Amino acid sequence: LWLITGVGQASVGSVTEVKVVGGRAHIQATTTSVSEVLDRLSKTTGMKIVYDGAPPSDRLTATIAAGSETEALSRLLEGLGLT
Numbered sequence: 001l002w003l004i005t006g007v008g009q010a011s012v013g014s015v016t017e018v019k020v021v022g023g024r025a026h027i028q029a030t031t032t033s034v035s036e037v038l039d040r041l042s043k044t045t046g047m048k049i050v051y052d053g054a055p056p057s058d059r060l061t062a063t064i065a066a067g068s069e070t071e072a073l074s075r076l077l078e079g080l081g082l083t
Contacts (some may be wrong), residue, residue, distance in 0.1 A: 014059070018044045026073035027064040033057050038075060045069040056082060 014032040018025070018040045029037045033038035042049040043049070047069055058080070066072035077083065 009032060014039050020045060022068060023068065025064070025066045025069045026043055027062060027066075027076060029062045031059050031061060033059050034076075034080065034082070037062070038073075041069070041076070042072060047073070056080070 010076070013070070014036070015028070015030040016032045016036055017028040018037070025041075027037065027041065033056070035051075035057065038049045038055075042046060060080075062076060064072050064075050066075055
């Protein structure tokens, strides 16, 4: 289950939660910059995130429940033009 909306909208009050429970990754972000979500994912999972250029600053709202950290990352980046 995942939903990504509102890319590029101004922040009204961002909320970001990333957790891994029982091997499943969960991301909840509300009007949060893509780079903040990626940084939180990196800190929570130990995944190394590398930016080729400036970190992405677009804001998004996303709810992702995935089978793994890698799947959560793929779903987060889907449709954003990022790899």
